[in-house]
Amino acid sequence: MDSRSHASMQHLLPARHRQDGTWRFTVPPVEGSVPWVRHAVRDLLRRRRVPLGDELMFAVELVLSELVTNGVRHAALLTPRVGVEVTLQDGRLRLGVEDGHPYRPRALEASPDRHEIGGRGLLLVKAVALEAGGDCGVTPTAAGGKVVWVTLPLR
Template sequence: MAAALDVLPYRHVLTLPNEPGAVRLARETAQQALTEWGIGLHRTVVDAALLMLSELVTNSVRHAAEMSPQITVMYTASGSRLALAVHDRHPYQPPLPRADTVTGGGLGTVMELTRQHGGTAAVHGDADGKTIWINLPL
């Protein structure tokens, strides 16, 4: 999946301390990047993407901070696609809830919003931990 995203012309990578303030900073940085790229912040899909980003960073802060003192957030976009990713060094790769599974908060919210907006989500593990990717049509 990452190779396909390499062709998106806009990209921003942010490394943050894995602490509660990271949620606000990741969201504010995403808003700034999207504005600079000419992607309107008042689109429903952008609102959903910012909420998903907040949920993913919050999950990392809550569940991975002990093993991952930093997280990396990546935003990529084109005129028709927006992708975001959150990487932490915790090796656990959470299963993404299925469409027929009702869950509250966290990944359940992320998956529900991803499906509602016609996007995809994936968890990719590597030697340094995991990355959760969200890919949405604009």
């Protein structure tokens, strides 16, 4: 099937089905990957016509910035590529960032400690996810790394 046939079939499907799917890509663990990921995901969501208002789009960009920055800053030595996964399914958006470092961030499970300097970005991610009615967590990978993920409901 050529791309024109596929595109015209997309218009015949209900809007919910046009949006659902999973997209994966990898980026090098360098600072320049952070804005690239943010823009790439924003463009993907716009092309898929995902119903995100400005506030939720800001939350998505903030979450991605924090998660990819953590992968770049804390896992670069053990991570040749940082993985990013975007899933739209059943009215929910799931963002996952995978790196090869075995350390599991505790900030998603804890309350802020005034004496700790790091980890506040992940606390912000947790707060954004919970305020939007979503969730967040860390899942180990078979290769010994982890995926830090956030789910957000689409309204």
